[in-house]
Amino acid sequence: MTGLLAGGQALMLESREALAEPPASGMVHRLDAKVMANVTRLKGKVAIVTGGGSGIGRAIAFACAREGAKVAVLGRRTDTLDAVVTEMAQSGADGTAVICDITRTNDVNKAIEDVERAFGYVNILVNNAGVLSVSTAETISEEEWDRVMATNLKGPFLMSRAVLPAFRRAGGGVIVNIGSVLGLIAMKDRAAYCASKGGLVLLTKAMALDHAHEKIRANCICPAIVETDLVKSLFAQSVEGQNARNARIATLPLGRFGKPTDVAELAVFLASEESSWITGTAIPVDGGLSAY
Numbered sequence: 001m002t003g004l005l006a007g008g009q010a011l012m013l014e015s016r017e018a019l020a021e022p023p024a025s026g027m028v029h030r031l032d033a034k035v036m037a038n039v040t041r042l043k044g045k046v047a048i049v050t051g052g053g054s055g056i057g058r059a060i061a062f063a064c065a066r067e068g069a070k071v072a073v074l075g076r077r078t079d080t081l082d083a084v085v086t087e088m089a090q091s092g093a094d095g096t097a098v099i100c101d102i103t104r105t106n107d108v109n110k111a112i113e114d115v116e117r118a119f120g121y122v123n124i125l126v127n128n129a130g131v132l133s134v135s136t137a138e139t140i141s142e143e144e145w146d147r148v149m150a151t152n153l154k155g156p157f158l159m160s161r162a163v164l165p166a167f168r169r170a171g172g173g174v175i176v177n178i179g180s181v182l183g184l185i186a187m188k189d190r191a192a193y194c195a196s197k198g199g200l201v202l203l204t205k206a207m208a209l210d211h212a213h214e215k216i217r218a219n220c221i222c223p224a225i226v227e228t229d230l231v232k233s234l235f236a237q238s239v240e241g242q243n244a245r246n247a248r249i250a251t252l253p254l255g256r257f258g259k260p261t262d263v264a265e266l267a268v269f270l271a272s273e274e275s276s277w278i279t280g281t282a283i284p285v286d287g288g289l290s291a292y
């Protein structure tokens with residue numbers, strides 16, 4: 001695989017680790033792959049990342065910016081979104097923060113309009129925003145069930161539907177959904193979460209079929225546990241918490257939790273032309289968990 005440096009010089013991606021120069025910007029040090037120069041697989045593209053102010057979405061936003069995209073980060077909290085945009089600007093990248101609750105149709109439609117107006121067009125939608133719920137079908141309240149479904153399934157549906165006209169105006173587009181390995185295999189105490197992420201996998205496949213003829217692709221990334229705010233609450237700061245954490249790590253063949261960059265690098269690939277013949281897939285990024 002090759003990428004292009006800003007000056008057009010070819011960069012062998014396999015040789016990333018061998019590059020000795022220090023990071024040129026604040027963005028590149030986030031890369032687990034130790035990229036030492038910006039590359040341009042998304043040059044000229046405009047990307048929307050929901051939940052771009054924290055965790056996996058934040059890593060995806062920075063990775064898209066590193067690859068040359070203009071990036072709109074969406075969420076409900078101004079402070080986290082603004083911090084991402086400020087850091088992008090310090091690295092010479094173009095970003096914008098858009099307040100949007102993805103469960104609300106009016107917010108969603110306005111957000112897409114705002115991004116298209118600000119950047120001229122939209123090419124990439126990353127439906128990353130999501131919530132976790134630890135519950136069984138018997139113990140979950142109806143309100144909590146609705147909250148999980150609204151955020152993890154209806155939100156991506158609203159965003160994906162709303163972005164289609166902008167994609168058509170741009171001559172095509174790419175949807176990258178952040179599902180979960182729990183949309184492929186089940187786990188105890190995750191009934192609503194599994195149902196929502198399983199629904200997202202099949203929404204991805206259905207939209208991939210419906211819109212392939214318009215040069216619109218849709219794929220779903222299915223991570224196992226990734227160390228972000230979303231999972232911090234799962235393990236208490238105690239001996240028992242540490243034991244539970246170690247037991248969970250032991251279920252992963254590769255012996256560690258995921259990092260946001262593990263997901264972000266696949267999101268860039270799926271958003272780029274390198275994956276132009278890939279649509280309708282659900283790809284585990286799970287340390288080998290689903291190989292059992």
Ligand SMILES: NC(=O)c1ccc[n+]([C@@H]2O[C@H](COP(=O)([O-])OP(=O)(O)OC[C@H]3O[C@@H](n4cnc5c(N)ncnc54)[C@H](OP(=O)(O)O)[C@@H]3O)[C@@H](O)[C@H]2O)c1
Nearest residue numbers: 051054055056075076077101102129130180225226228230
């Ligand atoms: N971490 C894991 O182990 C893991 C594993 C598999 C899949 N995932 C998936 O990866 C995605 C990101 O998770 P994460 O771990 O990075 O979690 P996180 O740090 O808690 O981030 C979740 C993001 O979603 C946004 N969000 C939540 N509800 C929203 C709404 N109604 N409207 C707009 N934005 C909303 C939040 O921003 P605001 O609060 O500002 O709205 C936040 O930035 C989720 O879809 C999650 O299910 C995570």
